[in-house]
Each structure stands twice: as structure tokens, then as C-alpha cells.
Amino acid sequence: MLVSVHDVAPVFESEIDRLIERVGAACGPLPPALLVVPHHWASSPIVHGSAFAAKLRRWSDAGSEIFVHGWTHRDESDHGGRLDRWRAARMTAGEGEFLGLSREVARERMGAGRDLIEDITGKHVAGFIAPAWLYGDGAHAALKDLDFRLAEDHLRVWNPSTGAVHAKGPVITWATRSRVRLGLSLAAASVLRRALVRARTVRVAVHPGDAHSRAACASIDATLRVLSRGRPPARYADLAPPCQDGAASVRPAVVEPA
Numbered sequence: 060m061l062v063s064v065h066d067v068a069p070v071f072e073s074e075i076d077r078l079i080e081r082v083g084a085a086c087g088p089l090p091p092a093l094l095v096v097p098h099h100w101a102s103s104p105i106v107h108g109s110a111f112a113a114k115l116r117r118w119s120d121a122g123s124e125i126f127v128h129g130w131t132h133r134d135e136s137d138h139g140g141r142l143d144r145w146r147a148a149r150m151t152a153g154e155g156e157f158l159g160l161s162r163e164v165a166r167e168r169m170g171a172g173r174d175l176i177e178d179i180t181g182k183h184v185a186g187f188i189a190p191a192w193l194y195g196d197g198a199h200a201a202l203k204d205l206d207f208r209l210a211e212d213h214l215r216v217w218n219p220s221t222g223a224v225h226a227k228g229p230v231i232t233w234a235t236r237s238r239v240r241l242g243l244s245l246a247a248a249s250v251l252r253r254a255l256v257r258a259r260t261v262r263v264a265v266h267p268g269d270a271h272s273r274a275a276c277a278s279i280d281a282t283l284r285v286l287s288r289g290r291p292p293a294r295y296a297d298l299a300p301p302c303q304d305g306a307a308s309v310r311p312a313v314v315e316p317a
Contacts, residue, residue, distance in 0.1 A: 068099035074267035085283035094128035155193035165201035225298035
């Protein structure tokens with residue numbers, strides 16, 4: 060069972076704290092993976108030397124896998140294809156940042172996010188997961204350019220460099236921005252936690268908005284309770300074979316400015 064907390068950014072600090080506590084109550088000592096947004100909506104930057112940066116490092120030191128989760132999490136692209144326009148409009152609320160980016164821009168944002176997070180934590184990131192799990196051709200190409208070890212979308216976890224798929228199956232997640240979407244996600248979670256109970260790998264993802272919904276929180280608790288029976292929480296790194304080059308998982312510490 061792989062559990063992740065999305066949209067980790069200063070603007071959602073209190074929600075992230077609550078979700079980590081809630082997940083921990085159900086999953087035990089292994090902390091969830093954290094999907095970090097370096098500059099959420101261009102208004103909530105993670106700054107070297109800040110209290111939030113120090114907290115991010117503590118989370119990493121405590122065992123959370125850290126993923127780069129976009130740069131701003133905001134979609135500002137003009138989508139030319141009909142399918143991409145539909146995905147941008149229906150699958151997220153203007154947050155599919157990497158759906159329409161060129162290879163060059165996607166590579167720049169991925170690289171900048173990785174550098175920032177690794178400098179703060181002193182460790183290599185676990186991988187890259189696009190906001191709203193939406194990737195365009197440019198993003199897929201940039202993932203290969205930057206040699207990220209792991210990536211994830213709605214239906215799989217894979218190695219962008221080799222194309223090897225490490226896990227398949229839908230992510231169980233919740234949508235709380237409208238009553239209709241909340242109702243649909245509650246129903247989907249109820250079905251999926253039973254349908255996937257015997258699956259080899261299951262993924263559960265929570266978002267800051269979930270912390271404000273009693274119904275979503277109750278569904279998260281029920282989902283984790285059902286799926287954790289006889290199934291210990293795991294790390295994304297458990298899916299992938301060790302790096303061939305024997306690269307260390309810890310980088311030299313970078314001293315942050317006062």
C-alpha cells in the first residue's frame with residue numbers, strides 16, 4: 060500500500076500536518092510520500108532557510124519519500140488538441156501544469172524543482188509526479204532527459220528512463236471542490252477499496268482540501284483501514300530495483316542561508 064500526500068506547500072501547511080497525522084494513525088510508523096510544489100500558484104514559494112523548508116527536511120529525515128510535484132501546479136498553457144482541452148477542463152481545476160508545456164519548459168521546471176528540494180533535504184528526490192497526474196508529450200520527453208527514476212499517473216507507476224512499469228491500477232483519491240465531485244469520489248473510493256483489496260499494489264492519495272471535509276476524512280479512514288489488513292504500508296522505492304550505478308540516496312548536505 061502506497062500512501063501519498065499531495066500539494067505540499069507553505070500555503071497548506073496546517074492541512075498537510077493534519078493529513079500526515081491522519082494517515083499515520085492508520086498506517087503506523089512508515090510516513091506517507093510527500094508531493095512537493097516548490098512555488099504553489101506562484102504565490103507560495105518554499106524558501107531556503109524558512110521554517111517550512113526546515114520542516115520539509117525533517118519530514119524527509121523521518122522517512123517520507125519526497126517527489127517533485129510540478130513547479131507552480133497551475134496550468135497556463137493554451138491547449139490545441141480537443142482531448143487535452145477536455146482533460147484540462149474536466150480532470151482538474153486549472154492545475155494540470157505539465158499537460159501543455161514544451162519539452163524545454165517542462166525540463167526547466169522539473170530541474171529547478173528537483174534542485175531546490177534536494178538542496179533543502181540533502182537527499183535525492185524519489186521521482187516526479189505531475190500535478191493532477193496529467194502529462195503532455197513535452198513532459199514525457201523531459202522526464203527522460205532528466206533521468207527521474209519514478210513517475211506516476213492515474214493508472215501506473217513507471218520508470219521514465221526505461222519505460223518499465225512497476226505498478227498498475229487506479230489511484231484511490233478524493234475530489235472536494237464541489238458536492239457532485241465529492242459524492243462521486245466517495246462512491247468510487249467505496250467500490251475501489253473493496254475491488255482492490257487483493258491487488259498486489261494499491262495507491263491512496265490525499266489532498267489538502269480533504270482535510271476540510273468530514274465525509275472525505277471518514278472515507279480516507281475507511282479506505283486505509285480496509286486496505287491495510289494484512290498489507291503493510293510500503294515505499295515507492297520498493298517497487299523499483301536498485302539503481303544500477305549504485306548511486307547513494309543521500310546527497311551532501313547543503314548549508315542553507317541564514
